[in-house]
Amino acid sequence: MKILFMGTPCFAKIVLEKILEDSTHQIIGLFSQPDRPFGRKQELKFPDTKEFLIQRKEKIPIFQPEVLDEKCVDIISSLSPDVILVVAYGKILPKKILSLSKCINIHASILPKYRGASPIQEMILNDDSEYGVSVINMEESLDSGDILGVHSFEVKEYMDIDSLSRVLAQMGADLVLRILQNLSHIQPIRQIHSESSYCKKILKEDGLIDFGDAKKIFLKSLAYASWPNIFLKNGLKFFGINLVDEDGSFSPGEILEIRKNTIVVGCKKGIIEITTLQAPGKQKISASAYVRGKRFEIGHILK
The missing domain is CATH 3.10.25.10 (Formyl transferase, C-terminal domain)
Structure with missing residues (x-):
């Protein structure tokens, strides 16, 4: 399966690495956020996903648009992906891109709980008794698409954001690989929108x-x-x-x-x-x- 991967931070890098290890799938391109100034010296820092591909010397084209415009639509169309996999990309996909291919998202919460930008932080702040990830079909509304799969576990010890992110990323990678292998047979489940909650970007x-x-x-x-x-x-x-x-x-x-x-x-x-x-x-x-x-x-x- 030809996969266009859209993701930026370490969470996405962990998923990307897992998919690259699976010979049944081919990553045909990476979309990530642009390089950003970092630290006191404000030196440009690569997104984790981009740095990972460069370190591995993967011959995968990398795209870092500031805006998902018509040029991006043309690029994605020319790549002809079977699936667009979005993992903590950091941008909302416009309708034109959503219509180009099947778009799947890994979201780090048990949806419809904690839609939005900071679900892992929200799980920790609310001292949830259960942590998990969801894989959904993407649509225009934020994190509201039909659910393809959920994996969760009971919380037995406290974890900080970095530790929990690594655990959830591995879970999300395993879950999405199983879903991709059985995509044609999965019956998506509609979210119960009345039970949804939202979390904002951390300031x-x-x-x-x-x-x-x-x-x-x-x-x-x-x-x-x-x-x-x-x-x-x-x-x-x-x-x-x-x-x-x-x-x-x-x-x-x-x-x-x-x-x-x-x-x-x-x-x-x-x-x-x-x-x-x-x-x-x-x-x-x-x-x-x-x-x-x-x-x-x-x-x-x-x-």
Whole structure:
């Protein structure tokens, strides 16, 4: 089967690698987001999918349009794919492209729950008891197409965004390969649209926290571990958060204990342990070294 792959980040790269390993399918082209400036030096960074193909020296054409215009329609039409597989591409496909071939999407949630841009973060933030991926036929409305397959599992341990993304990407790759092998025999299932929920694109300000609820801080630290992290209004960033207690009430930000490398901090509800802190423009250091440098003691307020 000739597959045109449309995907950009590491999640998509994992799926792409799995499909390339399957000799029954041929990747005839990659569409990804354009190279973007990255880091303090603002050097151009390749999308993960593009970098992966280059490192493997694959002779697969790569397209990185800013806009999916008529030129893109012509390119895709000339490639004549049997299937267009979309995995975290980052752009909405216009009707003209959807009409060129069968379009399938891997979405990292159990649809119709968490349609939109940040389903994995949303699963973590809501402390879901079950995680999963869906494979759907694509249509013009956002993540609303008929379901071709779902794979899910019961949550037994907390995972941050990077760990969970890798697990779900592998699950999605295995699921879509099974679906592609049986595509002509699968009876799609309509989503129950009345049960749908949506999630937005993550913004930097979403990482802002106070010391209100320890459990929410902990879940945010997992959901935003890769970006934008979690931080106070003064820009102080927190890393390596552990949930010590969900209950109890303390002065928000009260330092309860200074350990060898960590500190224990009270919230309006609950207690967290902080491993690492990073002040704006500074390097990361252990939380205990930070508070000692500030001459904070037990009972002082971290702010």
